[in-house]
Amino acid sequence: MEKELKINTADSLKEKLWIGIPVVLLIGLLSVLIYNHHAEFSWNGFVEGFNEEFLVFFAIGVFAQLVDGTLGMGYGATSTSFLLAYGVPPVVSSTAVHVSEMFTTGASALSHHRFGNINKKLVKHLLIPGVLGSITGAYLLSDVINGDIIKPFIAVYMIILAVIIIRKALKKSIVKKKTKKLGVLAVFGGFMDSVGGGGWGPIVTSTLLGRGRNPRYTIGSVNAAEFAISFASGITFMLFGGIHGWQVIIGLILGGVIAAPLGAYLVNKIKRKPMMVAVGILIILLSLKTLSKLL
Template sequence: MVRTAITTIGNLYLGHRRRFKLWGLLVLVTLAIFPLRQILVDAGLIALAPEALSTGVLLAVFLAALACEYMDSSLGMGYGTTLTPLLLLAGFEPLQIVPAVLFSELLTGLAAGAMHHRDGNLDLPSDRQARRTLMLLAMLSAVGAIGAVAIAVKISAFWFSLSIVTIVLAMGLVTLVTARRRIAYRPGAILAVGLVAAFNKGLSGGGYGPLVTSGQLVSGVPAKSAVAITSIAEALTCLVGLSAYLVFGGAIDWSLTLPLVAGALLSVPLATATVKGLPENWLRRAVGGMTLILGLVLLAKLLA
């Protein structure tokens, strides 16, 4: 098993050697900008606005976005769910975090979709099933954003959250159990899971990826297509959420948003190459395992 894993990783690197080298160079250049910025500030050559983040905080935000988006674009989940609590712990306010995360997810979701298509993980022009799945999820994004408001005033937040956690855990288990099985495509199941995920995103701002990715897998969508479709669908969901936020008077904090976007975008080429190089059953197990982990984390947070 270990030898197989090493061989798979080696083949992944060899198959995308040029991309990996270019990616490494871009990351190093970006990382070099942070200390250079501090040197210029210390020398009095540039001045920062009072609200500007320190060099250390910028670097931490960049690296966190890089890691979280790599997980999100390669497994279809984890960016907002993981990054938002980290930013809260770092002292950022929710009104700073939400639009920054939505904006960065919008850009990286579209970029990931394009790169997944380029790498052959998804072919929307010729794959009718993929187009149908994406269309269903895209339509449900708007429904979720509107319907969540109506649901929020009629149901206990605790019980609604508990039901979402239960579904996430169930999806993770089913994905792991069926990792080696071929499942017939069921658009009705996509509709049900997508609707619940869209409501959850509109109500809580997170939890979209685990539900939609694992839901597609147990509905018969191939793992690589499911991850790619989730990236695009979540980008459309973020567009709806961000637009509503701006319409109601919100604003984007660019001091936080820019390092988030830089880190997240740089992770995309590496993540889509990872999806291309992994065997289908490995990817299904990884999605199932990560869905279970995130579901347990959400459950612990809910019961704390």
């Protein structure tokens, strides 16, 4: 009896830590950033920010979360494609996507943890390399790489991600194979996710599922690791690039949070393969629109 009580207490403590630590860190970080960039958070600027443009970002957040909730991937690729097509600079769009993902992936990771969908060994292999890759990519995009120069490359990268999503939808069941170099995969996935504004799911999840891994534990573990990747890149973007375009960030967060329950409900109502093909085609069209503006 005492042993069971200790186990339950330990599990309860772990769940509280899963929620408490990220929340405390996020509140502390946002407080410091708002203090350092208080001019961007004036009352007049805040009120004027809730305009028609904000509603566009809110709608993008809703749609991207519905895609991610039903497919288990595609939040970053979908939202970034829309934001770039709308004219948002790469560093602002990537910052907004990753800061909003702090909330959406945190909720997702907690849900997978509660349902026992996480393979701790797989998470450990992905976590540190993925975080290092995401921090490197976020730093380069916010402080080194010129956003105007990289914008067409990001659009092409989004087309590649869309092809990966469509390919996964059309692929038949495969035999399980041993996955090698998980660390390299995580570094690449984290780096491209930060620089491109999305790709952790399509790159890492698709590769692991393509090797025949169990979908339940793969999606759960990759989602759990994605919270740390989004948190690390979001912090890096804000520290080196500051806060720009808070309307985009708040719009994506509110849209994503509101759409999350609907996405969870629709996951068993909508056929995945046609949805994946449709989303892939949409991302390609949006990316082609972005490229056409630059050429």
